[in-house]
Amino acid sequence: MTDDPNLSAAYALQTPEDSRRLYARWAETYDAGFAEATGYVLHLQVASLFAEQGGSGPVLDVGAGTGLCGAALTAHGITPVDATDIAPEMLEVARGKKIYRTLFTGDILRGLDVADETYAGVVSSGTFTTGHVGPEALDEVMRVASSGGRITLSINAQHFAAQGFKGKLSALEPDIQGLTLTDVPIYAPGTTGDHAQDRACIASWIKR
Ligand SMILES: C[S@@+](CC[C@H](N)C(=O)[O-])C[C@H]1O[C@@H](n2cnc3c(N)ncnc32)[C@H](O)[C@@H]1O
Numbered sequence: 105m106t107d108d109p110n111l112s113a114a115y116a117l118q119t120p121e122d123s124r125r126l127y128a129r130w131a132e133t134y135d136a137g138f139a140e141a142t143g144y145v146l147h148l149q150v151a152s153l154f155a156e157q158g159g160s161g162p163v164l165d166v167g168a169g170t171g172l173c174g175a176a177l178t179a180h181g182i183t184p185v186d187a188t189d190i191a192p193e194m195l196e197v198a199r200g201k202k203i204y205r206t207l208f209t210g211d212i213l214r215g216l217d218v219a220d221e222t223y224a225g226v227v228s229s230g231t232f233t234t235g236h237v238g239p240e241a242l243d244e245v246m247r248v249a250s251s252g253g254r255i256t257l258s259i260n261a262q263h264f265a266a267q268g269f270k271g272k273l274s275a276l277e278p279d280i281q282g283l284t285l286t287d288v289p290i291y292a293p294g295t296t297g298d299h300a301q302d303r304a305c306i307a308s309w310i311k312r
Contacts, residue, residue, distance in 0.1 A: 109133060111142070111299055117235030120190055120211050127169070127191035134170050134194070143292035144172075146258050146304055147229040151176030153286060153306050154227050154256040161185060162205070164223045164248060166212050166241075166257075167231025171198030177227065178203050186223075188216060212241045221250040226257075230290075232269075233260035233304075239272035246279060249311045255280075256308040261287070264305045273307065283309040 109130035117123050130138070138144065150173055154163075161183050165174045168187035177185050184205035189195050195207045210216040212231075226249050231237050249255055259269055273283060286306040291299070 109137075111138065114236075115234045115299075120213055123236060124190045127189075128193040131170065131191065131193035131197050134197070135172070139170075139172060142297065142299075143295040144230075144290065145292050146288070146290045147173040148176050149286075149288045150227055150229040150256055150258050150306055151180055151182075153308055154225065154254065155180035155182060157254060157256070157284070157308055159225045159227075159254040159256060161225060162223055163225035163227055164188060164218070165204070166226060166228040166245065167237065168198055168204070168207070169194045169230070171201045171203050173227055173229040174198065174203040175201060182225070188212070188218075212237055212244055215244055216248060218248045220247055221253075222248050224250055224253045226253065226255045228257040230258060232257055232263065234263045234266075238263070238267045239269045242272055242276065246276065246311055251311055253311050254308065255311060256306060258288075258290075258304040258306050260290075261303040261305055269305075269307070273309075279312050280309040281312055283307065 163185045165185055165187045168174055168189050174185045187198050187204040187207040188210040190211050192209045199207050226245050288304055290302045290304050
């Protein structure tokens, strides 16, 4: 794989260490060079759905990156929001936006330094995707959410099908309620390029 900071490199990642390295290099240019340039809108849709479905703080933003989803949540009046990400360089960009209450480095696949049932909400945009985080992370997401808390995560549509998210969500059924699966575009209309038509499933549910 190339380690140039771009979407093709991101989809070619294989390990959490690959992610940490790539996003360390991408942090400074991610917002203007990727999100704005490609018409990335996934974070807006995750935040809107979380708000529409009655989500409330405190919220943990998993794979928060430069803080796009946190900013969108804040625009919906949802606070406080904490941020975690494997790449401290991404979190430093997010910190500068003064959106988050607390920011901490963590690998959702290894477990976060967070007590059980801490958060009334957990959100994630763009992190459950090819080469990044698979369904095995849902146990950790569930652990940090409080009973009655809302969890709203985007999952790249191809990744959803390829990595067995359906089976994992079925296995979680006794512990969740009100699951919705919403199909959304990742990029705004008019976007061009190899990934312009990519879609995501936003899975949203309440922890029993
Ligand atoms: C495509 S970016 C999305 C960032 C932000 N949520 C957004 O929507 O713009 C994916 C993020 O996931 C983070 N990431 C990748 N693997 C991770 C892991 N195992 N644990 C926590 N964060 C991870 C990356 O560092 C990166 O910031």
